[in-house]
Amino acid sequence: MELFGFFRSSASYRVRIALAFKGLAFEPHYVSLPKMEHKADAFLRLNPEGLVPALVDAGRVFTQSLAIMEYLEETRPDPPFLPEAPEARAYVRAVSQIICCDIHPLNNVRVLKYLDTRLGQSEADRSAWYAHWIAEGFRSIEGVLAARGVSGRFVLGDAPGMADICLVPQVFNAHRFNCHLAEYPMAMRIYENCMAIECFESAHPKYQADAF
Amino acid sequence: MELFGFFRSSASYRVRIALAFKGLAFEPHYVSLPKMEHKADAFLRLNPEGLVPALVDAGRVFTQSLAIMEYLEETRPDPPFLPEAPEARAYVRAVSQIICCDIHPLNNVRVLKYLDTRLGQSEADRSAWYAHWIAEGFRSIEGVLAARGVSGRFVLGDAPGMADICLVPQVFNAHRFNCHLAEYPMAMRIYENCMAIECFESAHPKYQADAF
Structure with missing residues (x-):
């Protein structure tokens, strides 16, 4: 591959x-x-x-x-990334999509560039934009985890899966933009649990050959 | 339900x-x-x-x-919404996600409202923003359809599926914002083929009881 x-x-x-x-x-x-x-x-x-x-x-x-x-x-x-039961699979996919459809598309580089070069938004305004969608999204995630009554170490139970895989890069990016995530303790606990796992750690941007 | x-x-x-x-x-x-x-x-x-x-x-x-x-x-x-072969399923999901991850999240009402109320962007600038992401996304779709060598009536072959279901509402929205879609003839042909099908037609916003 x-x-x-x-x-x-x-x-x-x-x-x-x-x-x-x-x-x-x-x-x-x-x-x-x-x-x-x-x-x-x-x-x-x-x-x-x-x-x-x-x-x-x-x-x-x-x-x-x-x-x-x-x-x-x-x-x-x-x-597996996904559990077996259709209802549980839908839950894991929905949390994944909060990140991939509701947060990340608004904060990626092409959008920040448009705000800068086409709309002339200042760095402060771009940071506020970034932080706004992070806050909206993480509030959603925290709310969904709370509603589910999450009790395990990951988004669903004690095995990491697709939603955890989506969460980690989003937290990394939010940290890069100095967003405060302490208000989302359930999401952050899951993030910490993920980062203790080799496959999450080794994929970190800093270990890639193109990192600068 | x-x-x-x-x-x-x-x-x-x-x-x-x-x-x-x-x-x-x-x-x-x-x-x-x-x-x-x-x-x-x-x-x-x-x-x-x-x-x-x-x-x-x-x-x-x-x-x-x-x-x-x-x-x-x-x-x-x-x-089924999806074909059987994993590779074909991945293709249909990817086209769906061009719409659901790359186009729609940037153009929905909460984003347009932020551009208006928080960033003070004019209606013309908001329309240009909308049109920009439509053009980026539909160019992607058209490129992906062309690369696949699409020959059937829908995104994959002659049966509609998940990607067609995502395409139709996006075209509806783009029309609402007066975007020109004639440059994307493959996508538009698929859209027209979908609209001839009862389940696509009956789901149209204009037929919903909350329409105004």
Whole structure:
């Protein structure tokens, strides 16, 4: 397998954790977002979306981090990202999507760049924007965890899964932007529990060869 | 089943199509976004995320439109939203996620409201923002369809599925904001083919009791 990603991209980070979680080795390819390599013809031929990550498995290209995780789950089911019961699977997917649909799309680099260059928003206003969507999203997550009466070490019970894999990169990014997350103790406890696990730790941006 | 939604919400519209597609009847509950009913205590007790849609099935609450669709697929598999082969499933999910993760989160009402009230952006600037993310997203979709060598009537072959269900509400919304979509002929042909199908047509916002 080959993974085209960028060390700091949240969605790339998710897929790195997912691959390590499944014990799958991959050849990394580094696509620099600051250098706009994701919009270069060579990369667009691989992924016309012009976004990272892209996973190549057996000559086929897979995109969109949640779709990649579902694909890995279907083709390499052990260990699982998702529980067995449909209701529990829906819960894990919903928490994953709070992060991947409600938080991250608003705070990624292309959006912050638009706010800067197209709308002329100051760094303070961009930071407030970032913090606003983090707060909205983490309030959601904390509320959903509380409603579920979460008692285990991870989003669902005592085994980490898809939602935990989405949570960790989002916390990393929020820290990078100096967001205060102490108001979300359940989410943060899960984050700490994840970071004690090898596959979460090894996927960290700082260990990637393209890190700077 | 009960569906809590708002007629014009893209994510609610997706779930209405999905339920009709599976032939599932539901009792509708109307949550007015302009009246901020999604942030009222009564609704937050049901869904702490404070977002529509929320589906209630057998006393359990399901949120996030893609997670709801996966749940329906797992519990009511016939007719299917997704093909059988993992690679094809990944493709359909990826196209769905271009819409649900890359386009819609940037253009929904809470974001447009933030641009207006918090950042003081003019209506023209908000329209340009909306059009920018529509263009980025539809270029992606068109590129992915072209790369796949799409030849059937829908995103994958001649049967509609999850990605088509995501596409239709996004096109509806783009039209509402007067975006030009003629540059995306493959996506628009699929949209037209969908609109000829009863379950897509009946889920249209204009037919909902809360429409205004």
